[in-house]
Amino acid sequence: MSRDVCTFYVGDNNATLAWFKVTLIDKQGSLSKIPVVFADNGVNQLFGYFGLIEQGVKGKYITFVEFTEKTSVNKLVNELKNLDEVLDVKYHVTKKIIIQTAEFPLEMFNSRAIISRNATFSDIIEEIEDAAPNANALIFQCGLKGGMDAARYFKEVAGIKKRDFITLLKGILFSAGWGVIDIDFNFDSYKGTISVKDSFLAEIKRSTEHAQCGYLSGYFAGFFTEVLDQAIHVQETKCKSTGAEECEFTILPVAKKFGTFMEQTREDTVDTEL
Amino acid sequence: MVIKQPNSIIGNQQLLVTLGMKGEIFGMYYPGRDYAQQVTEALFGVNTNGSIHWLNSIDWQSKQYYLDNSGILKTELKHSSGIGVSITDVVPPDYPVLIRHLKINNNELEGTFYTYFDFDMGERKEKNSGFYDEREGMLSQYWQNHHVGITTTPAFNDWQVGKALGAAWWTSARWGVEHGQLQKNKEDIGNVNIAAGFPLTTKEITQYVIFAKNREELYDLKEQIKSIPFASFITKTHEEWKTWLARGKEINVPSRLNSYYYRSLQVLHLLSDEKLGSVVAAPEFDHEYEECGGYGFCWNRDAVEVMQSLHNAGYTEYLPRFIRWCKHTQLKDGSWFQRYWLNGSLAPSWGNFDYSTQIDETASTIYMMAKYGQSLLEDERQQYLDYYWQTIDRGSKYLMKRTREGLHDPCTDLWETYHGSFTYTSAAIYAALSEVAKLARAQSKSACAIEYEARAKWIKQKTIKMLWMPETGCFAKAVINNEIYPVIDASVIGTFIPFNMLDITSSDEREKIIQMLNTIEKRLNCVVNGKKGIKRYENDKYRGGNPWTVTTLWLINAQLRMAEYYLQKDEKMGEQWLNNTRPYFDMVINSTTNTKLLPEQINKHTGNPAWAIPLAWSSALFIEAVQKLSKLQSLRFTETITCKACALQRQ
Incomplete structure (x- = not known):
């Protein structure tokens, strides 16, 4: 099942739409009173969510609504403000179309974030594959950089310990909608496998018959390399786009004494066979 | 590919190098x-305390200049950590080699100094070795007959x-650095x-980047090269x-104006191929033609000025x-193509047809x-004409063929x-037909002379009649689809300078x-920082419609x-006419790189050099302007002397 990100909503020609951002005290039960006020005023809530601003102090409740001409917005706002739990109410009323502007700009891991359709990302990858020399390596390299940057943030800013990062990586990629990740990794040999169910890169069929998750391979390689402080190679061995049930990646350490790619491959093949 | 505009160039007849203001190639x-x-890419980097500091990053302050008019480039870089690097770049005569002499001023830091290269030998990323x-x-790296060491x-x-x-991304030399x-x-x-590293305690490094046709x-x-002391290369x-x-x-x-004049001469020398006789408009900077059509070719229009x-x-x-x-x-029909590779083969072009060629x-x-023929003494002229x-004559006949209606064909x-x-x-x-007529007359080819002269006069009459706008006091840019196109275009100055159609x-x-x-x-005036430049034409959209060095120099x-x-x-x-040139000269010399290279365009907001650096055409027109000014200074001096002499005589 997919989840829609409510970035905009189009009602009929007479629809009156609005977003409300209600800042309220963070205590048990405070949120439950707000939908009641909307319902009592004949307002139809289309979408809503709660976010913590400061634990135990305050949070925000954001909702997108549709209502009729009979509804008095002033009355609604006053009733919300009169609740003991409510600290502030901001809103914007519009006709027919509402676009999410209550939360701008978005932020992720200390960096500005945007929401993009998967098809857009896929288009970019496809254009690179069509036009750029060394396209696969270039896409891998982009992923590598992204993975390193993300891991650096968790290591340096969030202070995540080495052995916790697998749980974290699974969680953030799932919440970002990249796929359902499972990781089997041995911290002694630095070898392992990653499986990705519903990889966003494998979902859209492109004009290639090859594995499509090169960006993810690079991202994993960058993330592991940065966290472990050891060059790690990640290669996609199965891809949903080529008929596999899910995508699978092999994690291999790069020897401390680096060699050529051929030497690395030979060494690892022998090791795997044993 | 990222488009980078150079801050400096050095070279000889075998090798041309363009550099950024932090010494990056x-x-x-x-x-x-x-x-x-x-x-x-060719960069230096310092790795200390686990971090890389590329010398072209914003953390380094730089100062770049040529040593006098020697063609030897100096770049001084200083990092906030206290480390300083001084680079002397020289391409000595007779060798296809860039020699980079580095002095590293580092008292405390431990780490490694790196030199890094990403060569595309033969302009190819693939199949290199x-x-x-x-x-x-x-x-060393090579592809076919392109080798570097x-x-x-x-x-x-x-x-x-x-x-x-x-x-195998971890094998990348850049990653290693x-x-x-x-x-x-x-x-x-x-x-x-490829990359090479030195302990950061190294005080001086001389690096040789040598090109050759085979191993x-x-x-x-x-x-x-290595048997010759670096100092000798500098002296030579x-x-x-x-x-x-x-x-x-x-x-x-x-x-x-002096130093800009000599730098411009050096630029033309470096952009010209002495063996072939041709010249590039500018060192190529947009190889994929992502933002323009490229500049690394020979256009006859630019080359004539040069x-x-x-x-x-x-x-x-x-x-x-x-x-x-x-x-x-010259093409079979007597014309010349839009642009050429320096060896004379046809360059990529959007002028392949009669309607898209550039007759000018x-x-x-x-x-x-x-x-040129007219300037020769009689014996030499005869040889020249033979x-x-x-x-x-074939070129003239082509021009005759394209001007049967007086105004040229579209x-x-x-x-x-x-x-x-x-x-x-x-x-x-x-101008072409008039000058050919004069040359023909001098050689007793009077039938040709009469024909070409008559056509030239007719072209002049038609141009004035159809394109002069009395109410505006200017020529229109063109006749397009049989209608006058009344946009003001600085190129109409050509009716006076250099073509003397207006007497x-x-x-x-x-x-x-x-x-x-x-x-x-x-x-077409564009004032930036109190200095005056001239745009190409009204509503020019190319690169945002900047003033151009070429058009400003035309006016000058x-x-x-x-x-x-x-x-x-x-x-x-x-x-008064002389004084009028001053704010325009100020614009031209204040919109160069800090190493005094003239660009094609001047940023209309900042006054900085904006595009195609250095441009041969701009450099040529600047040389022409300085020579004219020099002639005038002499004229004024002579007149002053004469007047003083007359006054003395009168006394």
């Missing part, structure tokens, strides 16, 4: 000025030959990159440039060589050939933007010249010609 052109650009010859202490004094103790992009760990891999193929030549050159390069500049005519202009300015500056060998090149590159280029070429008359304009019949192009054709000695035409220059000043040259005329008739008026 943007381009290395070997063996031609146009082909091949051999490098994507790289290796490290440990016995010879040389890193990197060797240093002292020898480096760390190296990597890796893949710039590949599945960034992580302070080169892997000492000795060879690789494909999209190769044997590379090793021979390495032996020769200094002397070579000094001797070359001394060959030029002396100039007498305000000192603030050769004439060098000729007038006292370098008389360039123009005959270019004329020889023109003879070989053929006209400029014929004009130059005819003028060899070149067929070329000149074609592309000099800005490569519009299709129509243009004032500038008509003036160029007028300054005729009071009616002189009035037109004055009105035209005033209108252009009024309508026209004003100087007016000043010259009036100084002999009405001194006050002459002085």
